[in-house]
Amino acid sequence: MTASGRPPNQLLQMLDAADFELLLPHLVTIELARATVLSEADVALRHVYFPHDGAVSITVGPSEGQTIEVAMIGRDSIVAGGAALADGIALSDAVALFPGTASAVEISAFRNAAAASARFRGLVIRHEQALFARAQQSLLCNTLHPVEARLACWLLRAYDLSNKKALPLTQDTLAQMMGVRRNAVSLVAHELQRAGIIRYSRGQIEITDLCALEATSCDCCSAVRAHHARLLRLPP
Amino acid sequence: MTASGRPPNQLLQMLDAADFELLLPHLVTIELARATVLSEADVALRHVYFPHDGAVSITVGPSEGQTIEVAMIGRDSIVAGGAALADGIALSDAVALFPGTASAVEISAFRNAAAASARFRGLVIRHEQALFARAQQSLLCNTLHPVEARLACWLLRAYDLSNKKALPLTQDTLAQMMGVRRNAVSLVAHELQRAGIIRYSRGQIEITDLCALEATSCDCCSAVRAHHARLLRLPP
DNA sequence: TGAGATGTGTCGCGCCCTCGACACCCAGTT
DNA sequence: AACTGGGTGTCGAGGGCGCGACACATCTCA
Structure with missing residues (x-):
């Protein structure tokens, strides 16, 4: 409450x-x-x-x-x-x-x-309608954007919702969500970790550099946020 | 009327x-x-x-x-x-x-x-809601299914709407719609033509074997149709 | 009839990702 | 201490498709 x-x-x-x-x-x-x-x-x-x-x-x-x-x-x-x-x-x-x-x-x-x-x-x-906008953007993102940007987007959204930088997530579930093989996630996650953007181990992923993560992501995240903000502000 | x-x-x-x-x-x-x-x-x-x-x-x-x-x-x-x-x-x-x-x-x-x-x-x-279902299915289809199946799906939908087997369509616009390169469309279209499923030339695509086209498509088309039918039947 | 515009075939390179497989590491269990 | 199982690294083969580019065909219009 x-x-x-x-x-x-x-x-x-x-x-x-x-x-x-x-x-x-x-x-x-x-x-x-x-x-x-x-x-x-x-x-x-x-x-x-x-x-x-x-x-x-x-x-x-x-x-x-x-x-x-x-x-x-x-x-x-x-x-x-x-x-x-x-x-x-x-x-x-x-x-x-x-x-x-x-x-x-x-x-x-x-x-x-x-x-x-x-x-x-x-x-x-x-x-x-906002949810529809979200789905639409996912459609565009999944079709056109590489796994790395999509993963960044996904993590940013998870952070938005939970306000926690440490998320209980396995690469396997990530792969399922994104519709790719665990293989691909492993590769990209490894890369992000090497760049100091995230850290993870055994089902815990932690965002260590939020700005860099935003830079890695595509602008799908912000597009969705904009729609959501506009639609869920009560009309005058 | x-x-x-x-x-x-x-x-x-x-x-x-x-x-x-x-x-x-x-x-x-x-x-x-x-x-x-x-x-x-x-x-x-x-x-x-x-x-x-x-x-x-x-x-x-x-x-x-x-x-x-x-x-x-x-x-x-x-x-x-x-x-x-x-x-x-x-x-x-x-x-x-x-x-x-x-x-x-x-x-x-x-x-x-x-x-x-x-x-x-x-x-x-x-x-x-039916439209949302459509978008959802496109999301799945674009993410997981190969271009050939998606193209078949797309043509079937176009046929559903127009009731015409000959459609004024260039490979270029097809590629735009599907979010792939014209290249990929050209390849797949050529293949479908070779198989006698479609025929085309200079911006006209004609479906010559509807059944085979349906066999080529994924079941995304029918899934969407089912949702549409259910949602747009007036409730009792 | 010739010039341009538009649609299509296709080639090559290369990347991203699939697909299957296996080895490793760490945790909790016995 | 050994075992088991889940999470992860990674390797190799291969495919699908991006990306650019060019040749060729057909249509339209001057």
């Missing part, structure tokens, strides 16, 4: 008092242990989640080894908000990547709130 | 009579010449479009040569519907790829209709 007495999720914080009252009775704080599954593609949703901290990885892909991360989201976002407003069937898998907590809301309560309040609905829609 | 007396856009056709009345006074049929720009990233929208035929390519990318197609849409979709419901700033460029016509609506009228009718709003949101 924060000074406002609300859970520390950016979207909950932005809500009008009246809108927050709509949700409040239905908010349940839950633990997100690593690898907790929040939603599964093509399966009916039961809850919508407002993460407080940690990070959730949104992925698609039919089979193991053929999956790819669409976006990494956290306290600046909602899990499954768009699908909840649409037909309640999740488009993608959502899995806790870094542990944390979240406020869960039953999907019916979420839909009721969205039906009752145009302002709340607008916020969810703008959020969904 | 069709038997229903409505423009031949799938979404307009699906509308409740009352909802259609909301839009009808504001619908203006326009020509979409090839390369007509319908929206531009980061620029305020003026209209929302319901394509009747032809196809519109949604692309992102900061600079020339660094752009990539997010989705190709047509009569089964809306151009800029999501952005209109959000903050009215387009996320991406939208350009007419194949000529055709569309119904244009001023953004304010579109928003008013969405505010007035929960059913219309729901349809737009579900559509936007």
